[in-house]
Amino acid sequence: xxxxxxxxxxxxxxxxxxxxxxxxxxxxxxxxxxxxxxxxxxxxxxxxxxxxxxxxxxxxxxxxxxxxxxxxxxxxxxxxxxxxxxxxxxxxxxxxxxxxxxxxxxxxxxxxxxxxxxxxxxxxxxxxxxxxxxxxxxxxxxxxxxxxxxxxxxxxxxxxxxxxxxxxxxxxxxxxxxxx
Amino acid sequence: xxxxxxxxxxxxxxxxxxxxxxxxxxxxxxxxxxxxxxxxxxxxxxxxxxxxxxxxxxxxxxxxxxxxxxxxxxxxxxxxxxxxxxxxxxxxxxxxxxxxxxxxxxxxxxxxxxxxxxxxxxxxxxxxxxxxxxxxxxxxxxxxxxxxxxxxxxxxxxxxxxxxxxxxxxxxxxxxxxxxxxxxxxxxxxxxxxxxxxxxxxxxxxxxxxxxxxxxxxxxxxxxxxxxxxxxxxxxxxxxxxxxxxxxxxxxxxxxxxxxxxxxxxxxxxxxxxxxxxxxxxxxxxxxxxxxxxxxxxxxxxxxxxxxxxxxxxxxxxxxxxxxxxxxxxxxxxxxxxxxxxxxxxxxxxxxxxxxxxxxxxxxxxxxxxxxxxxxxxxxxxxxxxxxxxxxxxxxxxxxxxxxxxxxxxxxxxxxxxxxxxxxxxxxxxxxxxxxxxxxxxxxxxxxxxxxxxxxxxxxxxxxxxxxxxxxxxxxxxxxxxxxxxxxxxxxxxxxxxxxxxxxxxxxxxxxxxxxxxxxxxxxxxxxxxxxxxxxxxxxxxxxxxxxxxxxxxxxxxxxxxxxxxxxxxxxxxxxxxxxxxxxxxxxxxxxxxxxxxxxxxxxxxxxxxxxxxxxxxxxxxxxxx
Numbered sequence: 022x023x024x025x026x027x028x029x030x031x032x033x034x035x036x037x038x039x040x041x042x043x044x045x046x047x048x049x050x051x052x053x054x055x056x057x058x059x060x061x062x063x064x065x066x067x068x069x070x071x072x073x074x075x076x077x078x079x080x081x082x083x084x085x086x087x088x089x090x091x092x093x094x095x096x097x098x099x100x101x102x103x104x105x106x107x108x109x110x111x112x113x114x115x116x117x118x119x120x121x122x123x124x125x126x127x128x129x130x131x132x133x134x135x136x137x138x139x140x141x142x143x144x145x146x147x148x149x150x151x152x153x154x155x156x157x158x159x160x161x162x163x164x165x166x167x168x169x170x171x172x173x174x175x176x177x178x179x180x181x182x183x184x185x186x187x188x189x190x191x192x193x194x195x196x197x198x199x200x201x
Numbered sequence: 202x203x204x205x206x207x208x209x210x211x212x213x214x215x216x217x218x219x220x221x222x223x224x225x226x227x228x229x230x231x232x233x234x235x236x237x238x239x240x241x242x243x244x245x246x247x248x249x250x251x252x253x254x255x256x257x258x259x260x261x262x263x264x265x266x267x268x269x270x271x272x273x274x275x276x277x278x279x280x281x282x283x284x285x286x287x288x289x290x291x292x293x294x295x296x297x298x299x300x301x302x303x304x305x306x307x308x309x310x311x312x313x314x315x316x317x318x319x320x321x322x323x324x325x326x327x328x329x330x331x332x333x334x335x336x337x338x339x340x341x342x343x344x345x346x347x348x349x350x351x352x353x354x355x356x357x358x359x360x361x362x363x364x365x366x367x368x369x370x371x372x373x374x375x376x377x378x379x380x381x382x383x384x385x386x387x388x389x390x391x392x393x394x395x396x397x398x399x400x401x402x403x404x405x406x407x408x409x410x411x412x413x414x415x416x417x418x419x420x421x422x423x424x425x426x427x428x429x430x431x432x433x434x435x436x437x438x439x440x441x442x443x444x445x446x447x448x449x450x451x452x453x454x455x456x457x458x459x460x461x462x463x464x465x466x467x468x469x470x471x472x473x474x475x476x477x478x479x480x481x482x483x484x485x486x487x488x489x490x491x492x493x494x495x496x497x498x499x500x501x502x503x504x505x506x507x508x509x510x511x512x513x514x515x516x517x518x519x520x521x522x523x524x525x526x527x528x529x530x531x532x533x534x535x536x537x538x539x540x541x542x543x544x545x546x547x548x549x550x551x552x553x554x555x556x557x558x559x560x561x562x563x564x565x566x567x568x569x570x571x572x573x574x575x576x577x578x579x580x581x582x583x584x585x586x587x588x589x590x591x592x593x594x595x596x597x598x599x600x601x602x603x604x605x606x607x608x609x610x611x612x613x614x615x616x617x618x619x620x621x622x623x624x625x626x627x628x629x630x631x632x633x634x635x636x637x638x639x640x641x642x643x644x645x646x647x648x649x650x651x652x653x654x655x656x657x658x659x660x661x662x663x664x665x666x667x668x669x670x671x672x673x674x675x676x677x678x679x680x681x682x683x684x685x686x687x688x689x690x691x692x693x694x695x696x697x698x699x700x701x702x703x704x705x706x707x708x709x710x711x712x713x714x715x716x717x718x719x720x721x722x723x724x725x726x727x728x729x730x731x732x733x734x735x736x737x738x739x740x741x742x743x744x745x746x747x748x749x750x751x752x753x754x755x756x757x758x759x760x761x762x763x764x765x766x767x768x769x770x771x772x773x774x775x776x777x778x779x780x781x782x783x784x785x786x787x788x789x790x791x792x793x794x795x796x797x798x799x800x801x802x803x804x805x806x807x808x809x810x811x812x813x814x815x816x817x818x819x820x821x822x823x824x825x826x827x
Binding site (some may be wrong): 040041042043044045046048049050051052053054055056061067073075085086088089090091094098107120121122123125126127128134144145184 | 331333340350431437463466544549551586
């Protein structure tokens with residue numbers, strides 16, 4: 022792995038810049054996403070900074086069941102993000118469509134539109150759950166980097182203690198797609 | 202009040218005898234009227250009785266006809282409900298947006314969701330359905346089934362039907378031609394615009410940009426498109442802002458990105474299931490929405506909620522106002538670059554959420570309400586905790602009040618921004634803190650006390666600044682009032698059961714309930730037909746009223762004030778769930794500049810002012826960037 026790639030991997034591990042997009046949520050999860058950045062929870066201590074532009078972001082946080090009006094825009098936003106990029110679906114609606122699944126103007130979960138790396142359940146998601154999801158995603162990034170570097174992924178001892186409210190992480194298409 | 206209005210109506214229009222009823226205190230209901238009589242009545246009510254506030258327009262499906270229900274009120278705050286119909290074969294209805302400015306949004310909804318042809322409606326983008334929604338598909342008509350709609354290809358598959366009668370194509374062509382002629386002759390210019398709106402080709406995402414520049418003085422104007430993803434608010438919306446230098450000349454704000462279609466979803470679920478959908482209309486004012494919905498169902502079922510439940514609803518409602526206003530204060534601080542205020546008020550907001558978590562088990566969507574009462578009780582220990590939290594918050598909020606009143610940064614940044622005068626508030630039908638900041642004591646908790654507000658009167662907070670500064674003061678003072686209400690309610694909290702039984706099938710009837718959400722009047726309409734599912738649910742969120750004055754607030758302001766002006770109405774798109782267009786100056790239609798043109802423009806702008814950017818030495822910086 023050349024130096025640039027190493028630097029990018031280090032940067033996304035140590036300071037993931039996130040962008041938040043509301044794809045038709047009820048506002049509950051959106052507030053909790055912002056809440057995770059405020060003093061009580063302070064996700065910024067993990068190096069997370071909320072960005073305004075998709076071109077500056079590593080991680081896309083999507084809340085809400087994807088409405089038909091938003092669907093194409095969400096793809097555009099995803100395409101504007103530089104690689105390697107990761108998507109977190111936050112909340113029951115973003116995971117599966119939730120209570121709005123089947124409504125005429127709802128496409129369903131985020132994975133009906135763009136690939137998703139982490140699913141965070143809850144209605145509304147609690148900030149603790151979101152923090153757990155972000156830290157797990159970061160571990161996943163690190164494991165990928167290590168694997169690409171020819172090293173073994175960290176063993177069970179190296180894993181941090183899981184947070185009380187666990188977030189579901191899927192590995193369905195993670196490693197290859199973000200190809201490093 | 203109601204009876205005087207009824208007798209005045211019958212004296213003026215003897216044909217209304219027997220059709221006007223006082224359905225409950227503060228509501229005067231008029232039966233279905235033919236369109237000509239309906240127009241006479243509504244014009245008379247507007248001009249002679251000064252019923253100048255338009256609350257809501259609801260579309261309904263009446264089988265062969267479309268129904269239109271209008272709600273208006275006057276100085277004495279009695280809501281008059283007027284109804285008219287149009288056959289589905291010719292669903293024309295005149296626009297009343299000339300009389301009531303706030304009706305534009307509701308009438309666009311009639312066009313999109315019911316396929317009504319609202320003649321005379323000002324042209325504008327469609328609302329609230331997506332840009333690529335298929336033609337002639339009206340999702341809120343009863344025969345339209347969401348399961349037949351393919352959301353991937355955006356096509357509707359008609360269910361298999363018995364062989365359709367084959368009409369003579371020649372005959373049909375002649376009819377269509379006659380129809381077209383009649384329309385032109387009878388309805389004139391306005392009607393054509395309206396039809397053009399209804400039948401306009403649907404723009405796809407790429408073509409949805411403003412029309413080509415037509416303005417002669419265009420050199421000084423620039424159009425900035427922002428959104429739907431943007432850094433300022435947390436919800437998707439597009440802003441197309443026409444600027445002359447830094448000054449806003451016109452703004453088109455597109456929302457509707459959050460339209461999920463939950464009113465249709467409510468029609469295919471039971472009353473209990475709907476409660477969970479209504480809770481998720483909006484994650485911030487979820488309690489206000491469920492309170493209104495539960496009150497609708499309880500009124501129709503004829504049950505009385507136990508007093509203890511009423512008091513708990515009040516306490517949770519006021520706590521919701523506290524956390525919503527603290528949230529707003531933080532967002533407002535963030536929009537003006539005062540992030541310390543943002544962090545501080547959100548830190549305090551956590552204390553309210555802690556109480557709600559203990560009470561309801563969840564931080565957001567705490568689901569306290571159930572049909573016929575509340576789900577959880579406040580025990581003495583929790584009451585003590587609440588009182589302690591209130592003491593803490595009172596100190597903090599008094600500090601914020603002092604800060605707002607004395608801090609020169611806040612005053613400089615907020616005073617005189619986004620002014621909406623008292624007259625304009627009345628004209629555009631503004632609600633909640635926006636109206637109260639302009640000196641209008643418009644608070645449902647006082648106008649039409651419901652639940653425990655009958656026992657604990659509210660002192661309505663008003664202000665006369667009529668700008669963002671005034672709205673800030675009103676919201677901060679309202680928090681202090683909420684703390685007083687919570688303390689009072691805990692002191693008077695009666696003993697007794699928490700719920701009464703509500704039957705599964707709700708007797709036929711309709712209910713119109715309004716409650717005071719943190720953002721203003723929240724109006725719910727519910728119609729039951731005797732089954733266990735509602736026939737029509739309509740949620741009119743407060744943001745939907747406040748959007749109408751937005752263009753007025755933005756115009757003449759500066760670009761840097763746009764975020765705080767929009768944030769100052771505390772917009773909630775998920776509540777509003779719909780789209781609005783604020784058309785700019787007609788002469789200033791916009792243009793879209795690409796990146797290169799924008800760069801050229803800015804270089805030009807600086808050159809005109811004697812600065813030549815090309816001569817600024819950037820080699821150093823460029824070298825570093827490399």
